[in-house]
Structures are given as structure tokens and as C-alpha cells.
Amino acid sequence: MAFSATRPQSSIRVMAEKSKLVKVGVVGYGHLGQYLVERIQREGAAAGLSLAFVWNRNTERLRGSVPQELILEQLSQFTERVVDVIVEVCHPRIVKEFGAQFLSRAHFLALSIRMSKHPSCFRLSGDLLSDWTEGEGRRVLFKGSVADLCPLAPNNVNTMAAAAIAADSLGFAGVTGEIVSDTKLSEFHVVEVEVTGADGFSVTTVRRNPAQAGAVTGNATRGSFWSSLLCCEGHGGRVYLC
Missing domain, CATH: 3.30.360.10 (Dihydrodipicolinate Reductase; domain 2)
Structure with missing residues (x-):
């Protein structure tokens, strides 16, 4: 499990050390991000998952749906959180800018679906x-x-x-x-x-x-992300394609 060197005695770290839950950070809060956040909050404990943080370009969209202590105002602040898995469900420029940093701290799941559409x-x-x-x-x-x-x-x-x-x-x-x-x-x-x-x-x-x-995003893609998240067990610097 990856821990933040900048907050070694934080309450977040103490809680994580006492728990076997995989800590998940969600980057992006569109339809897929909302689905994952809601499901982790509802079923995460039973599935061995807990929410580490949520970031969205417009943080106002998170108010009322995500606990204030889990909202990242700046994505660079993710290094201050204990996190095992980071799920990126936003714009690919975020991968370009933060992908290497994500991999240095946690597993990183990349979105992989393209369809002929309306x-x-x-x-x-x-x-x-x-x-x-x-x-x-x-x-x-x-x-x-x-x-x-x-x-x-x-x-x-x-x-x-x-x-x-x-x-x-x-x-x-x-x-x-x-x-x-x-x-x-x-x-x-x-x-x-x-x-x-x-x-x-x-x-x-x-x-x-x-x-x-x-x-x-298609309906079945949400289930695909959830299944991939359940298979991801912790830090290892790997990219998962779902």
C-alpha cells in the first residue's frame, strides 16, 4: 500500500493501516465517475473498497454528493492521500499531465471504449x-x-x-x-x-x-469499470485497460 510521505501521522493513514480496504481515488465526475463514486459509497465496504478522494474540474458538482473531506480542490493534492488505485474517467490531457505521477503512487486504470454512435x-x-x-x-x-x-x-x-x-x-x-x-x-x-x-x-x-x-459512455461500460476495480489489488505501477 502506498502512503504519503508528507502526512505520515495523518488520520487518513492511521485508518488505512487498520483496514484491509483498497483505497480508490476517482479523477473525473461525469456519468461514469458519478456511477463509480456512488457505487463505492454504497457497496464498497462489502467489496473491499473505500473512497480515498474524488476530483473534478468543477468541484461544485461534487458538493452534496461527496463528503467534503474526500473532495480534492487541486488534483496535485492527490499525493497527500493514501491511495491504492486511481481511476481516470475524464479528459485524456489529465493522463498526459498526471499519468506518471499516478503510477508512482498507485495502480492506474485507463478508460478504453470507443463505439460507432448517434x-x-x-x-x-x-x-x-x-x-x-x-x-x-x-x-x-x-x-x-x-x-x-x-x-x-x-x-x-x-x-x-x-x-x-x-x-x-x-x-x-x-x-x-x-x-x-x-x-x-x-x-x-x-x-x-x-x-x-x-x-x-x-x-x-x-x-x-x-x-x-x-x-x-454506454451502460455496460460502468459494469466493466466496476469489475476491473474489483480485480485491482494494490500498488504496482501497472496500467489496466478496461
């Missing part, structure tokens, strides 16, 4: 999808390397990024990513993964994740 579910840079209209049907927004796609759709291409990391012989430049806007997908996000091998061999998987129009 246009209202995408969060894209620039004007890539500013002109969509209901009833237009299917539109391919981008097809190319994941390296080029990630900056265009940082909130929607986590499955692709995870695949690029796992397929280390291909990398981000060698994995092809495609995002599709489809006004018919008002109830699901759809992920299609195709693996092609030698002599024409290929395997294709299709997954449908229930989600309402406008939702960046």
Missing part, C-alpha cells in the same frame, strides 16, 4: 460533426491511423488506443481506426473489431452497448 454522443474537436441532422443516417467521419484519430476524438477512441497499445508490433500508426455517426443508433453504441491474419484469415466481433442518445 452523432449526439460524439465529442469531437473542430467542426467535424457540427452540421449533423436527424434522419441523415450513417456517415463515416474518419478512417485512418489511430495516431491521427486520437487528437480528433479523444473522448471516443479509447478502444482503438487500447488495441494499439496491446498490438505493440503495429502501434498507433499501424492500427486503423474508423468512427461512424449514425442517427439510427439512438439506443446503442456499436463496436466492431476485425483482426486479419495471413492467407485471408480474419476474425470479426460486434458488440452493442445500450446507451441513450447524447451519452458518451
